[in-house]
Amino acid sequence: MSTHITAAYALAVLGFAVGVALAARLATVDDADTDRGKFAYLLAIPGFAGLMYIVMALDVGVLTVGSETIVLPRYVDWLVTTPLLVGYVGYVAGAPRRWIAGVMAADAGMIAAGAVATVTTGPTKWAFFAISGGFHLSLFYVLYRVLPTYARNFSKRRGLFKLLQNHIGLLWVAYPLVWLVGAPGLGYVSAAGITLIIIYLDVVAKVPYIYFVWNRRYCFDRDAAES
Ligand code: RET
Numbered sequence: 001m002s003t004h005i006t007a008a009y010a011l012a013v014l015g016f017a018v019g020v021a022l023a024a025r026l027a028t029v030d031d032a033d034t035d036r037g038k039f040a041y042l043l044a045i046p047g048f049a050g051l052m053y054i055v056m057a058l059d060v061g062v063l064t065v066g067s068e069t070i071v072l073p074r075y076v077d078w079l080v081t082t083p084l085l086v087g088y089v090g091y092v093a094g095a096p097r098r099w100i101a102g103v104m105a106a107d108a109g110m111i112a113a114g115a116v117a118t119v120t121t122g123p124t125k126w127a128f129f130a131i132s133g134g135f136h137l138s139l140f141y142v143l144y145r146v147l148p149t150y151a152r153n154f155s156k157r158r159g160l161f162k163l164l165q166n167h168i169g170l171l172w173v174a175y176p177l178v179w180l181v182g183a184p185g186l187g188y189v190s191a192a193g194i195t196l197i198i199i200y201l202d203v204v205a206k207v208p209y210i211y212f213v214w215n216r217r218y219c220f221d222r223d224a225a226e227s
Helices: 003-028 033-037 039-057 072-093 097-119 122-151 157-171 174-181 191-215 219-226
Strands: 062-065 068-071
Touching: 003 039, 003 191, 039 072, 039 191, 068 072, 068 097, 072 097, 072 122, 072 157, 072 191, 097 122, 097 174, 122 157, 122 174, 157 191, 157 219, 174 191
Parallel strands: none
Antiparallel strands: 062 068
């Protein structure tokens, strides 16, 4: 692995460390608020990503399956942390458990099918890409059509909900496009280029997300008092 890529992984680990520090403060701050925002749970997002990034920086877990290559820790990271990112948005919206579980399951399906698409070839690859894309669309449907009907009931939390909804809405469409132009798809962009783009996207998808919650941490309290 080139030193540039190793350096980018190391920088990302630093970024996730900032996310962990922020999430840790969020989890320990303001006595009674802690339960209402379920803040402790957010620690796992930059925490687990940081761990997988250390593994990637060490160049461990790059597997070759037939003619295809997969960076396994990347998919393990996504499989664990992206359902948490999207599930927490459901929690902020005040959605019932079945929708939170449903959107988390769709997300996990998207990542698992994407991993299969990455290591297969020919029609199988494109079938799994389509399955992953289908899960992606269903996730966006829940995010933009279902969750807002619940978020509407909260005056203060709604602001944080919209922020996280659009943060995901803007960033997450980039992933299938990057996959498409990279080696697992059409191969227009070099593996090193794709790796750098994904590192950047992953940090931006996770660390500012924690910051947004930190910034609006009191919204849970006020709405709880109102209802
Ligand atoms: C894949 C492959 C094929 C199709 C689709 C994909 C979507 C991936 C997404 C990943 C999001 C990752 C995030 C990481 C944060 O750190 C698996 C690339 C639809 C949406 C947000």
